[in-house]
Amino acid sequence: MKTLLMEAILKIENGNSKFITEHDLSCFLTNLERKIEDIKEELNKNEIYNFLEHGERIFEPTLNLAFEITRSYTEALFIAYAAQLHDIGKYRLPKQTLCKVDELTKEEINEFRKHAEYGEQFLSFLPKFSKLVRHHHEWYNGEGYPDKLKGDEIPLGSKIIAVTECWDAMTFPRPYCITKTPEQAKKELKKYAGIQFDPKIVDIFLKIGSTGNKGYSI
Numbered sequence: 235m236k237t238l239l240m241e242a243i244l245k246i247e248n249g250n251s252k253f254i255t256e257h258d259l260s261c262f263l264t265n266l267e268r269k270i271e272d273i274k275e276e277l278n279k280n281e282i283y284n285f286l287e288h289g290e291r292i293f294e295p296t297l298n299l300a301f302e303i304t305r306s307y308t309e310a311l312f313i314a315y316a317a318q319l320h321d322i323g324k325y326r327l328p329k330q331t332l333c334k335v336d337e338l339t340k341e342e343i344n345e346f347r348k349h350a351e352y353g354e355q356f357l358s359f360l361p362k363f364s365k366l367v368r369h370h371h372e373w374y375n376g377e378g379y380p381d382k383l384k385g386d387e388i389p390l391g392s393k394i395i396a397v398t399e400c401w402d403a404m405t406f407p408r409p410y411c412i413t414k415t416p417e418q419a420k421k422e423l424k425k426y427a428g429i430q431f432d433p434k435i436v437d438i439f440l441k442i443g444s445t446g447n448k449g450y451s452i
């Protein structure tokens with residue numbers, strides 16, 4: 235899988251030129267894995283909701299959805315890996331903001347929202363990839379963050395991640411959150427189609443579900 239991921243990243247980041255070499259990418263991914271292990275250890279120590287596991291859970295649903303939309307396994311892998319790391323920037327948030335059970339203050343909400351930019355900075359070695367992370371909280375109607383992009387200004391991969399990550403956040407049991415049934419979660423996605431989410435992407439997700447049609451083989 236790592237080789238396939240590397241091939242997908244190199245192909246999409248480099249386009250027709252070759253400014254990132256396989257060696258550079260391999261070193262970067264190895265350092266990234268180390269950093270993620272450090273973050274995981276830190277998070278486990280503090281017993282807080284592990285956003286990295288949330289990312290890992292949506293890898294496959296994102297791969298399925300992205301493949302259904304793009305019909306390109308390379309592109310789908312690229313988007314799925316960005317989905318896995320979409321919340322990585324949260325490691326820079328103050329623990330009291332990340333763990334807070336009560337409603338966040340205005341200042342804390344502003345701080346919390348910075349995780350999209352922190353994630354982009356963390357992955358800046360790969361500009362096309364980190365762009366998907368930066369924009370995963372943009373809304374289809376332009377009311378999201380950090381750049382208030384709307385409609386097709388938002389990268390396709392970011393719009394796909396917005397749907398799969400929201401599905402997981404709604405349906406996966408978490409402390410202090412009410413878990414939605416799949417039926418309730420579907421209603422919520424439909425309700426926000428055209429507002430928060432790209433309606434075409436919601437339609438496809440509702441058609442294939444989180445397990446997808448698996449039109450590809452690994």
Ligand SMILES: [Fe+2]
Nearest residue numbers: 320321370371
């Ligand atoms: Fe996020």
